[in-house]
Amino acid sequence: SQQGEEDPQALSIQEGENATMNCSYKTSINNLQWYRQNSGRGLVHLILIRSNEREKHSGRLRVTLDTSKKSSSLLITASRAADTASYFCATAPIDGFGNEKLTFGTGTRLTIIP
């Protein structure tokens, strides 16, 4: 079953604009990660935020985490055509089994219009 729900399911923006996608999850987590997937290929790890962190930056990526609302957001600034992909949030259980058993959200399909 899906732990996370992403919103929106699909997003189209002009190149250069910012893209924001949201993820909600259901249970307590150890950390939350964001991954990118291009055209049905493998996933690429983008950023990880731990449950005791509220915000994290990596290049043009900014992630926030609100554990009280069980939600996270991913902001991509100054979007580029190469950012066109599906983006997934993934949560690691707090049961001590580590991050080898990720639960993924439903994904947001981002399209950057040149």
Added chain:
Amino acid sequence: KAGVTQTPRYLIKTRGQQVTLSCSPISGHRSVSWYQQTPGQGLQFLFEYFSETQRNKGNFPGRFSGRQFSNSRSEMNVSTLELGDSALYLCASSRPGLAGVRQETQYFGPGTRLLVL
């Protein structure tokens, strides 16, 4: 370092057959996890192997099995294939962590796309 490799990349089978997929993790990685991705169910965890032992298991029927070899390479097997097994199968590897600390980042392979007719 070479990334995670999966073979074959594409596979077509018919209902009732069985299939074996292979995954070679990044050198030095000892944990291998398998995921199934379908349009309807999304990405779902199948199982994880560490040091040749299954450490975690998802909610899939017994037709789905796996194993890991001493060199950390892993295989997954699906017996008695059903149409609904058509999917992209992804494996991911991660480094061994310090004692008591699990590694956090998983590195995914390109996947094996299985079509069951």
